[in-house]
Amino acid sequence: MFTDKQIQDAIVLRQTLHKQPELKYQETQTAKLAAERLRALGYKVTEGIATTGILAELDTGREGPVIAFRADMDALPIHEANTFGHRSQNEGLMHACGHDGHTATLLLAAEVIMEKRDELCGHLKLLFQPAEEGGNGADAMVKAGVLENPRVEAVFGYHNRPGFPEGQLFVKPGPAMGGNDTFKVIIEGVSGHAAMPHLAIDPIYVGASLVQQLQGLVARHKSPLESGVITVASFHAGDAANVIPGAAELVVNIRSDRPSSRDALAGKLEQVTKGVCDAHGASFKLEHIHQIPPLSNDPEWSERVLALASKYVVSNDIQQLDYMPTMGAEDFAFYLQEVPGCFFFVGNGDSAYLHNEHYDFNDNILQVAGGMFVALAKGLLLRS
Template identity: 40%
Template sequence: MVLTSLAPATVDLASIRLQIRTLQPQLVEWRRHLHQNPELGFREHRTAEFISQKLTAWGIEHQTGVAETGIVALITGTRSGPVLAIRADMDALPIQEQNQVPYRSQQDGVMHACGHDGHVTIGLGTAYYLSHHREAFAGTVKLIFQPAEEGPGGAKPMIAAGALQNPDVDGIIGLHLWNNLPLGTIGVRSGALMAAVELFRCTIQGKGGHGAIPQQTIDSIVVGAQVVTALQTIVARNVNPIDSAVVTVGEFHAGTAKNIIADSAHLAGTVRYFNPEYEGYFKQRIEQIIAGVCQSHGATYELDYHSLYPPVINHPEMADLVRSVAEAVVETPAGLVPECQTMGGEDMSFFLQAVPGCYFFLGSANPARDLAYPHHHPRFDFDEITLGMGVELFVRCVEKFLK
């Protein structure tokens, strides 16, 4: 749900240093170029080439082709110190854009409908600034431009390819432009920010027949309907009420005619939860329920269950770092939103499992300019003022972490 009832908070541009404010037109240009040329996961070849060209022009050491299309760049300060990684995802979505803007997608059926064009732009802006101000930090900044966040997931392949090594990363941060929060706000919290994502598909096999002679059949629709209803008891009666969780059946396909009892039914859905202690639990409980309902009716089933992403869990000290920086960039207390959890998922979670880190939301909605459509909507867009804010936040995190 987009919080369109919230007006954008006052954006104090004075809190954004002059060099970054001066960079704003360039940020907008880069973002619009990326928006016009979106690419799906693991196909971000032109995006990666664009990033690499910029890094090369600025004299920034970087490696291309990490986990197919990913890029890892290194910027060293003038003194030795720890390593802070900054992650930005690059991929777009299979959506036909409906925005009528000069920078609308030029790729039929592909669109940056989740803000990843902004994430790449903020990463590039941060790289540009830091490469010209190496005296401001001690240690190394590792910029990770990651493919395929929208699926099937590029974080694990990048970690496997050594993105967090050589040099070893001590901490990691990342942000998501967030149209669920108004411009001028930042959502940051310790602990769980985003949910685990698990997916399932189930085929229930009954016995088809004539709709007027049900005693000769095993009605897969009746069995499937009972399964859907019974699955809702997991959250209602098996999960601790203090813990949030969702079991959603989003697909139910069965039947070919009004007077034919369906031979089989096909269900598919998703599971979301914050508490990592529930890992493996929902798979077990869902199969128990499906097996029990099917057995009671004489039906059989096949279940395919897949764990996609674990929950996004922020490290307390890294969340404190981001929070302290946010307080200097946005108006407080109105500008900080501590309770900003979402059941959406993110493969940033794999980076956060590997090293201490913090993922946070940067408010980007501006209803007054009709820039408040939700993520993954064909008219999604955001207020580009947030680009400079993102660079400022990352730069201040670097300077504070690598002091």
């Protein structure tokens, strides 16, 4: 499917991107490099979407489906501990999630797809997205209209997965990655002397009660056949040994696998918080500071991805999972809220895990991941 030169060029590109990581909405050099390559290949390129995003289009001029492929471009604020030659040259920043590999993958596929343009029909959109890491860049791209004019009928993307065999391609139909709701809870009590708690309303005691009660949502409100977890990620209050503080601040992170589990957890946070605070005479403020919906793959498109992977022998190891591979969130879910599609996975082998200072994308999987995008283009856009 790819020549040796194309693979080697993709590896050089991937490692170049790894050297120059850029944070969410700051991916200027990454976007510039991608845009230049896409224009050179013959795509119509629009830059500056959702700040630094790119839309590259191949309009065959022939009637057919409209499909989209997505890659994310941003890095993380992590100090890289690797010592290889392509380690980060931007101190304190690192491609610790493989977005350098995702970008290189789609550029690799874009080259082969353009070579076959005379055999294709319909319209292909390539989305190079900023700010997947906590910036909801996919939502910003959707709001900027990348799925419109013409309207996308199906969208596809992927993520590398450390801990799965190198080059294994797998799909989880239905719920595939967790939703992420993060809240800031400020409990307002009445400050007082540590020796006279009856004259105060202790927000630490109220907050501790809330921490315990929140786990009841997981145990008694969410179906045991669904997945979800609540983590109190921070709890800050007070700074003196003899003072009951006037307020406490908690950050609550909620993961869910589908709308019903999200409703059972995030949907009841305010109710439980109010009940606990009312019981002790405290008040509260609740701020929803971050939200990504659960990622759910369309079952029919999931079957289509697996079928095309087999037809074009994308990998020697193709699997359909019957369990969610992770409760981690992925903002590709925003695209899937708008149009059907599938987010597939490719095993990264025994590398360090995502967001780890020793992580590195496995260049050996470029051919599999890029091959899946090419297989989708062939399977969905080939002229009959």
